[in-house]
Amino acid sequence: MPDVLVLVDHDGERVHKSTHELLTAARRLGDPAAVVVGSPGTAVRLKDSLARHGATCVYSAESTEADEFLATPAVDALELAVRESSPAAVLVSATTDGKEVAGRLAARLDAGLLIDAVDLDSSGEVTQIVFGGSCTVRSQVTHGLPVIAVRPGSVEPEEHPVEAAERELALPPVDPAASARITARRTALAGNRPELTEASVVVSGGRGVAGADGFKVVEELADALGGAVGASRAAVDAGYYPHRFQVGQTGKSVSPQLYIALGISGAIQHLAGMQTSQTIVAVNKDPEAPILALADYAVVGDLFAVAPRLAEQVAARRMGS
Numbered sequence: 001m002p003d004v005l006v007l008v009d010h011d012g013e014r015v016h017k018s019t020h021e022l023l024t025a026a027r028r029l030g031d032p033a034a035v036v037v038g039s040p041g042t043a044v045r046l047k048d049s050l051a052r053h054g055a056t057c058v059y060s061a062e063s064t065e066a067d068e069f070l071a072t073p074a075v076d077a078l079e080l081a082v083r084e085s086s087p088a089a090v091l092v093s094a095t096t097d098g099k100e101v102a103g104r105l106a107a108r109l110d111a112g113l114l115i116d117a118v119d120l121d122s123s124g125e126v127t128q129i130v131f132g133g134s135c136t137v138r139s140q141v142t143h144g145l146p147v148i149a150v151r152p153g154s155v156e157p158e159e160h161p162v163e164a165a166e167r168e169l170a171l172p173p174v175d176p177a178a179s180a181r182i183t184a185r186r187t188a189l190a191g192n193r194p195e196l197t198e199a200s201v202v203v204s205g206g207r208g209v210a211g212a213d214g215f216k217v218v219e220e221l222a223d224a225l226g227g228a229v230g231a232s233r234a235a236v237d238a239g240y241y242p243h244r245f246q247v248g249q250t251g252k253s254v255s256p257q258l259y260i261a262l263g264i265s266g267a268i269q270h271l272a273g274m275q276t277s278q279t280i281v282a283v284n285k286d287p288e289a290p291i292l293a294l295a296d297y298a299v300v301g302d303l304f305a306v307a308p309r310l311a312e313q314v315a316a317r318r319m320g321s
C-alpha cells in the first residue's frame with residue numbers, strides 16, 4: 001500500500017492526541033508514515049508512541065533551526081518526504097499552524113488542498129464543514145496530491161502497534177529573510193485541564209456568563225467533568241476570558257465527545273467551531289436561542305442554577321462509584 005504522510009504535532013516530549021487521530025485516519029488510505037520536525041533527538045523520544053498508533057515509518061527531520069522558525073521547516077520536511085515516498089496523501093491537523101503548513105505545501109507542490117475535514121474514506125473523499133459551518137459537503141481532490149487538514153477531535157484514535165522503520169530527512173537551511181523567526185516562547189497557564197482541542201469534554205461560557213467572575217461556574221463544571229474550558233467570541237471580546245480559549249470560526253475548532261454551552265446564544269461563528277461535537281448540551285434562558293435547536297439536550301433556565309447543580313451531581317456520582 002502507498003504511504004500516507006502525517007505531520008506530527010508534539011511538544012518535544014509527547015505526541016499530541018490529534019496526531020494519533022491522523023494516524024488512525026491515514027490507515028484508511030494506506031500505510032501511515034509520520035514526519036517529525038524538531039530539534040535533534042525528538043523523533044527518538046516520539047517513535048514508540050507513533051508506532052503504537054500505526055506509523056510504519058518515522059521520518060526524522062531534525063535540525064537546530066527546526067524550532068526557531070514558523071511553518072517553513074515543516075513545509076520543507078513534508079516536501080522532502082513527498083518527493084522521497086510519492087505518498088497517496090498528506091494529512092495535517094487543522095490547527096492554525098497546520099492550516100498554514102498545508103496551504104504552503106499545496107502551493108509548492110501544485111497539489112489539491114482540503115481544509116477542515118471531519119471525516120474521510122478509503123477513496124480519499126472527505127467530509128468538510130464549509131461557509132462558516134452552515135454547510136456540510138463531500139469533496140475530493142481531482143488534481144495533484146491530496147493535502148488534507150483534519151479537524152482535531154473528528155476521528156477516534158485507535159492503537160495499531162507496528163514496527164516503525166526510521167528514515168532521516170536533511171532539512172535545508174532556512175532563509176531568515178523569507179521566514180518568520182520565533183523570538184520567544186511563553187508557556188500558557190492551563191492548570192490541570194486538558195488542552196482545548198484535545199479534550200473529550202468541553203464546557204464553554206458565553207455572554208450570558210455576564211462577567212469574568214461568572215466564568216468560575218464554567219470552570220467548576222469543567223473540572224467536575226475532567227474537561228477543558230472554552231469561550232464564545234462574545235465572551236472573549238468582552239474580556240471575560242482569554243482569547244486562546246475561544247471556540248469558533250476565528251478561534252479553535254473542537255469536536256469533543258461532550259460539549260456543554262452555558263449562556264451561549266449560538267451565533268453561526270461559534271457553531272462553526274463546535275457543531276461536530278458528538279453530544280451537545282445547551283443551557284440558556286432564552287427559549288429562542290439558536291443553539292437550543294442544534295443541541296442534543298437543551299435546558300431553558302438560569303445557568304447559575306443549572307451548572308452548579310450539575311457539577312454537584314457529577315461529584316456525587318464519582319464519590320459513589
